[in-house]
Amino acid sequence: MCGFVSVYQKYGQPVQKQEIERMTEQIHHRGPDDTHFFIDEHIGLGFKRLSIIDLAHGRQPLCNEDGTVWIVFNGEIYNYKELQQWLKDKGHQFRTNSDTETIVHLYEEVGFDTPKYLRGMFAFTIWDMKNQYYFGARDHFGIKPLYYTETPRGFFFASEIKCLLELEDVSPEVNVPSLYQYLTFQYNPYTETFFKGIHKILPGHCFLIQNNHLDIRPYWHVHFEPDESKPLSYYIEQTRAILENSVQYHRQADVPLGAFLSSGVDSSTTAGLLRKHGPLKTFSIGFAVGQNELPYARRTAEHFATEHYELEVTPQMFIDHLPQIIWYMDEPLADPAAIPLYFVSKLAREHVTVVLSGEGADEFFGGYKIYREPNALRPFAYMPQGLRKMLGNIASNLPDGIKGRNYIIRGSKSLQERFFGNAFIFSEDLKREILTNWVNQQTQHLHPIDITAPIYARASEYDDVTKMQYLDIHTWLPGDILLKADKMSMANSLELRVPFLDKEVFEVARKIPTKYKIAGGTTKYVLREAMKDLLPKEIHMRPKLGFPVPTRHWLRNEFYLWAIEILSTSQIDQYINKRLAIQMLSDHKEGKADHSRKLWTILCFALWHQIYIEKQALHDLNNVTISKIS
Template sequence: MLGKMTEQILHRGPDDFGFHVHGPVGLGFRRLSIIDLEGGHQPLSNEDQTIWIAFNGEIYNYKELREDLLVKGHVFATDSDTEVIVHLYEEYGVNCANKLRGMFAFLIWDSKQQRLYGARDPFGIKPFYYIQTDRRFAFASEIKSLLQIPEYDASVDEQSFLNYLTFQYVPDPMTMFKDIVKVPAAHYFVIENDVMQVERYWHAEFKPDETKDLSYFVEGIRDVMRDSVKAHLVSDVPRGAFLSSGIDSSSIVALVKEIEDVRTYTVGFDCGKYNEADFARETANYIGTKHEDLTITSEMFWTNLPRLIWHQDDPVADPAAIALYFVAKIASEHITVVLSGEGADEIFGGYNIYHEPESLKLFQYIPPSVKSTLAEVASMLPDGTKGKSFLQRGAKSVEERFYGNAFIFNETDKRNLSTLEERFFQYYRKPSDITQSIYGRVKSYDDVTKMQYLDLHTWLPGDILMKADKMTMANSLELRVPFLDKKVFEFAATIPTKYRIHNGTTKYALREAMKQILPEPVANRKKLGFPVPTRDWLRGNLYEPIKELIICSDTEHLLNKNEVLQLLEIHKSGKADMSRKIWTIVVFMLWHRIFIEKQDEFIPQGRKREYSFSYYYRKHKFLNSGGYH
């Protein structure tokens, strides 16, 4: 079974593989070699082979930790960051995860204590899935490894499906697969005596310092980002960076260039208004990078989409995933490690929606009864009426109106769209339940900071980091995100809201900090990311194949196809933009065809190197002399 599990993630680690089986435990491992190319073989143990680890990720402060552990008497056999975690666990036990600076998902088997211990990094950069069956606990870097477990039969989790229709991804800790769960970011778990306990080890807290002026934060951002970029360059293999048109990736590239020459990569689309490659090329010329780009056509997009959804594991209806796949593909021809700008928006205040609290400020002075009346009046106005949305949103608190960067279908829409029985809608954990549990932890925050906090705990791990990891790993490329560093966050969390959103400018303090190293047009350029022309393609080249997909999809038990086809026709006619709703359904239907209907099969492909793992822990009551399977 371990062999089948690791075969599924060959793309994550085609350089090396290894297994360790002892008693109730079996570990399988695929490696993409980054640090200590000769000595980093896994699974790896301590000196007396009583503690074994399988580790996916990179630890950027491992050299400092290693020196401290050497002073304490620990003996190392390799120069790898993996071995540092083993000895850190020996020294600090389950508290060791909080000492790590990096991205990680790891498992440690302590044979003396008969304890399984695992942890995921603070922001959820690296994926980590598990399942508990009657026979075993099993863990993996990707869900497709867990699908190889003999007693598991994949099926749709109806609650996850309903939440996906709102968020365009499945919020942690659930997945679209029934009984398969994510280890949440910033959490560790311990399994002893067949009982699993999950605990949070790190909290993201915003602590704005109103006593400091802007210049303090501008200088501090430059210092902490220089330190983070330098740390993220640690590797024994070639590295480069993604470069879009905005400040996030441009800042990373400029800071790398201060240290070494850098290769940069971007993609554009064959629709002029969606092609930001020209802007990226201008930035590359200014900074002085060796730059490459690629133009994606609708045919390339559609042809590759099924394989990319297979790589995603869970459906994520973010069209930018396809752009990430192609930019990773061209980068992987030359480099093994790539730096990228994910996370800057969540911690520095970069999304345009963060302007909303300021634009709705006047509603703070309106009595609740009047706001309620305004909301009722607005609800009776025809869709598209100017000011309707403004009144509806202004009448609600931020907790009532903001669900994160994606809000696709509301509850009424979902009842009309879905064929699920009413009981599912009555008893499932609704999107509002998910967001309110997060808002409840930060009642004292201002509205902008509440929105950032929510995105940090939902949108970031569920969409941004999920697609970033899966699309780069599909090309055997390790992605690193210097903005998502604990030191960077801890400083950014002290920036007052007035310096995050200022005079209509998002990420104001970051932009001011980067003006010293970037041209003003780049530092002030509005956020684009990798814009994808799905809106136009759904009315053009993709209309017919998507209509055929909807008609042939075996999802009548979940979706009313007539409603879906009506959305497609409304969009094609130009009466309304339904592209995000349609795309959310299309991605789910393709996912269902691949993982549930099993109509498409993909052979895992791997070309390079990376740390990833598959793991199972057989419950003691099922042990027998037959070994493991």
């Protein structure tokens, strides 16, 4: 696990060593164990290493035998030993036992098909001197990030955006369409980031630069293929077997491993399967206010007999670290669960270097409660479209809080009209109110459907629940879940592995019929049944809660003055109607409405703007937050 930067100068200009050193230093937290560079005239590779496998010899950038193929790589390849043996049988000579060198020789053998062979999480760039190819890829599901920008002088790639902001010809500028869609999704769903001109390589995509031309294309596609011919017992057995296999593969490391543990099925499954292989350290986070996960996690830790560590996060801790967390995140992300993820990573890093976690189980096995909605709204499917629309209009005119109002409104809409993913923060009407006239003019032709419609079109053959999974795998999973998982763990120099997000696990999950995913009055039924004998009874059928962060309470109490300060001092007047935002905060404090998610979305953008656009020092922002909460 590590971070890298990768430079391709278009017209043969030599790479500026000071620039690539400056870029690489921005991600010291991703790899504090080693720093190394390779420069070949117009090509530059910079690397920060967190040593996990082959501690003595796994240094990067790394090359083949004759020094003609060079790589920088972030991630872990879990099937590298099988690939290594296959390549040795074909005559390749290895100098290390690292998964990185395996990718190099695999590229020599299969070329641009390399990522198709890899089982793991990865982002890499390869410089092929002989063919003058500059090739790279990102893993199937987007576990590891890969950003890039093009300037008149070249192409630049990096594990984090902040590296690219060190370029002399790049200056941070707000990408207004990203802000517009962020207010809906709580993350940026575009391939272009919040910084104009800086982009993401999408999951399952690779790129090739040849003759100064960048070509990006998919090497893999998500495809569901439910098989109704098999009984429930078959899928239970297959799920249990593949998850045991995946956890076994994800154990590969030359350093200590641990596991995150919440009150849910996903992390409990991961911890339980890992515990079968020996002693295990587990880590949990909770809050004193609201739903506290710690007692449930503690019970699960006792059930598995792990060495358990836990931390209760206070409002002061939360707000003190928030500016630094926003800096680590690179882009605004209004998911409050990112903050406890930062703290549990910090706790775990005191004891281990690698943790396993449960991300991806909900998207693969149908775990979100909203996936039950198509069944709940089934009566509307038998109504004529005109009647559904009329009922929706009537319900929309009813006062908020009337029982059944939201049910009728949602039932009156098609899936494409009502489901944009697991987060839906601002409606279009309220979004236009909270944004300034200038932004509205810039984005007048935009709509969230612009993001989701092409994805729904590719999923047209699926039932509604599978369409929702397909949408979430392409948007919510990389845009929110994996973004915070990577950034918050690497902020603490901790490698986070996700055994559910394995291509072999997906091969099993994609064939499970919906009737076995949403069944028994609950979600991810097959997974629950597969783990029935492993998990404590109170966890086995426990409903999914997400991570209950008490921002609703804190914004009415401990965070109120801090929020006023951020909204008042941040220079976001060009984008946000501050008067309305402050009024929403006041209404929230007085209990007139629950605006917590909307306010958190605005506050995260305001803080990000202060850090990256206004360039306020993190020290100054911390001083503000401390003075306001104490």
